[in-house]
Amino acid sequence: xxxxxxxxxxxxxxxxxxxxxxxxxxxxxxxxxxxxxxxxxxxxxxxxxxxxxxxxxxxxxxxxxxxxxxxxxxxxxxxxxxxxxxxxxxxxxxxxxxxxxxxxxxxxxxxxxxxxxxxxxxxxxxxxxxxxxxxxxxxxxxxxxxxxxxxxxxxxxxxxxxxxxxxxxxxxxxxxxxxxxxxxxxxxxxxxxxxxxxxxxxxxxxxxxxxxxxxxxxxxxxxxxxxxxxxxxxxxxxxxxxxxxxxxxxxxxxxxxxxxxxxxxxxxxxxxxxxxxxxxxxxxxxxxxxxxxxxxxxxxxxxxxxxxxxxxxxxxxxxxxxxxxxxxxxxxxxxxxxxxxxxxxxxxxxxxxxxxxxxxxxxxxxxxxxxxxxxxxxxxxxxxxxxxxxxxxxxxxxxxxxxxxxxxxxxxxxxxxxxxxxxxxxxxxxxxxxxxxxxxxxxxxxxxxxxxxxxxxxxxxxxxxxxxxxxxxxxxxxxxxxxxxxxxxxxxxxxxxxxxxxxxxxxxxxxxxxxxxxxxxxxxxxxxxxxxxxxxxxxxxxxxxxxxxxxxxxxxxxxxxxxxxxxxxxxxxxxxxxxxxxxxxxxxxxxxxxxxxxxxxxxxxxxxxxxxxxxxxxxxxxxxxxxxxxxxxxxxxxxxxxxxxxxxxxx
Amino acid sequence: xxxxxxxxxxxxxxxxxxxxxxxxxxxxxxxxxxxxxxxxxxxxxxxxxxxxxxxxxxxxxxxxxxxxxxxxxxxxxxxxxxxxxxxxxxxxxxxxxxxxxxxxxxxxxxxxxxxxxxxxxxxxxxxxxxxxxxxxxxxxxxxxxxxxxxxxxxxxxxxxxxxxxxxxxxxxxxxxxxxxxxxxxxxxxxxxxxxxxxxxxxxxx
Numbered sequence: 058x059x060x061x062x063x064x065x066x067x068x069x070x071x072x073x074x075x076x077x078x079x080x081x082x083x084x085x086x087x088x089x090x091x092x093x094x095x096x097x098x099x100x101x102x103x104x105x106x107x108x109x110x111x112x113x114x115x116x117x118x119x120x121x122x123x124x125x126x127x128x129x130x131x132x133x134x135x136x137x138x139x140x141x142x143x144x145x146x147x148x149x150x151x152x153x154x155x156x157x158x159x160x161x162x163x164x165x166x167x168x169x170x171x172x173x174x175x176x177x178x179x180x181x182x183x184x185x186x187x188x189x190x191x192x193x194x195x196x197x198x199x200x201x202x203x204x205x206x207x208x209x210x211x212x213x214x215x216x217x218x219x220x221x222x223x224x225x226x227x228x229x230x231x232x233x234x235x236x237x238x239x240x241x242x243x244x245x246x247x248x249x250x251x252x253x254x255x256x257x258x259x260x261x262x263x264x265x266x267x268x269x270x271x272x273x274x275x276x277x278x279x280x281x282x283x284x285x286x287x288x289x290x291x292x293x294x295x296x297x298x299x300x301x302x303x304x305x306x307x308x309x310x311x312x313x314x315x316x317x318x319x320x321x322x323x324x325x326x327x328x329x330x331x332x333x334x335x336x337x338x339x340x341x342x343x344x345x346x347x348x349x350x351x352x353x354x355x356x357x358x359x360x361x362x363x364x365x366x367x368x369x370x371x372x373x374x375x376x377x378x379x380x381x382x383x384x385x386x387x388x389x390x391x392x393x394x395x396x397x398x399x400x401x402x403x404x405x406x407x408x409x410x411x412x413x414x415x416x417x418x419x420x421x422x423x424x425x426x427x428x429x430x431x432x433x434x435x436x437x438x439x440x441x442x443x444x445x446x447x448x449x450x451x452x453x454x455x456x457x458x459x460x461x462x463x464x465x466x467x468x469x470x471x472x473x474x475x476x477x478x479x480x481x482x483x484x485x486x487x488x489x490x491x492x493x494x495x496x497x498x499x500x501x502x503x504x505x506x507x508x509x510x511x512x513x514x515x516x517x518x519x520x521x522x523x524x525x526x527x528x529x530x531x532x533x534x535x536x537x538x539x540x541x542x543x544x545x546x547x548x549x550x551x552x553x554x555x556x557x558x559x560x561x562x563x564x565x566x567x568x569x570x571x572x573x574x575x576x577x578x579x580x581x582x583x584x585x586x587x588x589x590x591x592x593x594x595x596x597x598x599x600x601x602x603x604x605x606x607x608x609x610x611x612x613x614x615x616x617x618x619x620x621x622x623x624x625x626x627x628x629x630x631x632x633x634x635x636x637x638x639x640x641x642x643x644x645x646x647x648x649x650x651x652x653x654x655x656x657x658x659x660x661x662x663x664x665x666x667x668x669x670x671x672x673x674x675x676x677x678x679x680x681x682x683x684x685x686x687x688x689x690x691x692x693x694x695x696x697x698x699x700x701x702x703x704x705x706x707x708x
Numbered sequence: 709x710x711x712x713x714x715x716x717x718x719x720x721x722x723x724x725x726x727x728x729x730x731x732x733x734x735x736x737x738x739x740x741x742x743x744x745x746x747x748x749x750x751x752x753x754x755x756x757x758x759x760x761x762x763x764x765x766x767x768x769x770x771x772x773x774x775x776x777x778x779x780x781x782x783x784x785x786x787x788x789x790x791x792x793x794x795x796x797x798x799x800x801x802x803x804x805x806x807x808x809x810x811x812x813x814x815x816x817x818x819x820x821x822x823x824x825x826x827x828x829x830x831x832x833x834x835x836x837x838x839x840x841x842x843x844x845x846x847x848x849x850x851x852x853x854x855x856x857x858x859x860x861x862x863x864x865x866x867x868x869x870x871x872x873x874x875x876x877x878x879x880x881x882x883x884x885x886x887x888x889x890x891x892x893x894x895x896x897x898x899x900x901x902x903x904x905x906x907x908x909x910x911x912x913x
Binding site: 212217616679 | 746764765767768769784785797803804805807814834836839841853854855856883884885886887889910911912913
């Protein structure tokens with residue numbers, strides 16, 4: 058599909074439908090409440106991807122998952138937006154986004170809002186999905202919450218360690234502890250949290266590589282967060298501080314193995330608004346943050362000391378009329394890359410102009426138009442989206458959307474954007490990376506439609522289809538070969554540019570309340586690449602074509618529930634590891650077969666909802682469960698979570 | 709069910725399916741506890757434990773008799789209980805150190821009453837099977853091991869009075885070590901029931 062003709066269609070549509078209102082049904086938006094997250098046994102923040110079949114996820118260590126929203130990107134480009142209480146924060150480091158780095162636990166979360174498609178949201182336009190963590194609102198007086206979680210995976214040798222049946226030890230996993238406090242007055246609030254997590258790498262698929270690069274097999278994370286809020290100056294103003302240090306093993310696609318390193322994430326942000334009158338509001342934010350990886354305990358010669366700093370500022374006006382609202386804003390982003398050991402100091406600046414118009418054509422038709430243009434050096438990009446929602450009657454709604462997005466290469470803040478003048482990392486000799494450096498502005502066209510029938514609270518069904526056409530994309534094409542003597546991968550990687558490919562996705566969600574005690578959900582998604590070069594099609598094989606999630610909730614009382622869930626994902630194939638089966642003497646395989654996994658969790662509140670205990674069992678039938686060809690296998694495992702909620706204790 | 713399991717190629721499924729079958733089928737025929745009876749009484753008890761079989765461990769260790777203590781209460785359906793079972797194991801030779809096992813678990817069971825003071829029960833338990841090895845060559849960290857243990861249980865209860873019962877149970881415990889530990893145990897003991905104090909109901913309800 059030619060993008061210039063589609064641009065014209067979009068332009069005409071904009072002209073004839075230049076009015077929209079607040080939408081009710083958005084097929085590209087999904088919200089998970091705190092109760093849903095807890096009932097599903099979410100431990101790490103990155104486990105959230107498990108709840109939606111519209112996320113694809115992968116993990117090498119088994120507890121840090123990387124996600125891709127709605128087939129908008131691929132695993133090698135982790136670039137969805139992360140927001141905390143509507144404030145954007147940067148956790149991306151060379152195309153890896155690990156939300157576990159955020160310094161709060163599941164205990165702090167009120168809800169999680171996810172977008173799966175191009176969207177202008179809180180002044181940020183993205184083509185790659187959004188995850189917005191809405192944290193708990195402080196209650197009056199002083200509130201203190203705490204969480205402790207511990208897990209165990211089957212497969213220890215036990216007493217057989219003294220017999221011919223000896224096998225490697227499998228250590229405890231999923232140790233997470235967190236505490237947070239909050240307080241609120243008439244015009245202010247304050248909240249703080251601390252998080253600590255610890256794990257040991259013991260899985261046979263990973264441990265040999267770790268031992269080849271590091272003297273250690275332990276990972277730990279410590280993080281602290283503080284929030285201050287003020288209701289002053291005719292508006293609400295929020296200040297957020299985040300700091301996390303995480304010692305761990307970071308898989309580098311360019312290196313092909315884990316890097317033992319200390320990952321540091323920092324964020325300071327101020328956002329807020331001034332209400333000038335009933336109709337006009339000014340929103341603003343200013344944030345700064347940094348992401349870096351420092352060496353630790355490495356056995357081999359690696360220098361991985363790139364620090365990426367980001368600064369963002371935004372100012373926008375919002376006008377609310379009787380049946381419409383309009384938003385116009387300007388924002389500035391700056392990325393700065395620095396290395397400590399060599400002369401490396403690169404900076405990219407972006408100036409953006411954006412706006413949206415939301416209008417109610419009638420009681421039945423709602424529309425929304427958003428646009429953004431971005432300028433960097435002599436280049437610029439244009440993004441736009443038009444949404445229509447038809448509320449046919451109380452039960453039936455129809456949703457359509459069309460979007461056009463451009464992505465400036467320098468906005469990626471990844472290995473390739475930083476390596477245009479100097480290499481951002483010093484890799485060992487056994488890596489061989491080739492790129493002609495001819496990266497261009499990527500373009501994407503998205504067309505979507507969805508239908509929803511709802512007879513709440515008993516039954517709801519929603520189904521949708523999306524078509525995504527991409528142009529001028531680049532893709533990394535590595536070939537990893539396994540050196541069994543060193544227990545390491547050798548990497549040969551080249552980059553293909555100017556790639557065109559089309560993707561189609563389908564999804565369907567059904568919610569049904571069977572009785573006062575029982576309710577269940579069924580979610581299904583399908584995705585397929587329908588046009589593209591063989592290299593791109595090979596990359597797409599890393600995603601399961603079909604995914605199904607079914608959950609049955611039994612809640613006989615307000616304080617006790619049991620959730621049983623089934624997760625299915627069809628097989629995947631990882632072309633970049635196509636030789637590992639023979640090279641590793643069948644230790645690894647580049648194909649992950651169909652996976653059907655069952656989970657069971659039991660939740661109980663105690664002491665007038667002051668203590669919440671969750672006992673959960675994942676993969677209870679001990680099936681094959683892993684998410685990367687060289688990743689850890691997740692066998693039957695048991696977790697115990699204890700949450701303590703002391704709300705408004707001094708009010 | 710069996711054909712489904714075979715089709716899905718479910719490994720290690722026999723015990724799990726047996727327990728799920730118990731949970732799914734038993735409530736249909738059993739006396740349902742009204743929700744209001746949940747946590748209405750507390751039962752505390754103790755058992756003497758005879759170990760009938762220790763499976764493959766038999767080649768290397770000998771089990772001694774153990775003890776078991778539990779606390780139990782009616783739940784929204786059936787009873788739930790928390791119990792701790794201690795069984796010591798003695799090595800058959802110097803290469804196999806003695807170890808103590810502590811199985812701390814959460815259990816659920818359903819009762820079928822024949823009369824006011826006689827009932828049989830079936831249920832399941834899941835918990836952590838902890839092992840403490842008497843081996844000075846290992847670090848303190850490695851001296852202590854724990855693994856998930858899943859058990860199916862059936863028993864008989866006879867009421868001596870309105871508060872005191874005598875019970876006999878048998879259970880099959882599978883511990884999910886890389887090579888399974890399979891134990892068959894018989895429990896016999898006495899229990900005492902009393903109405904839950906208000907403060908306790910306030911905590912658990």
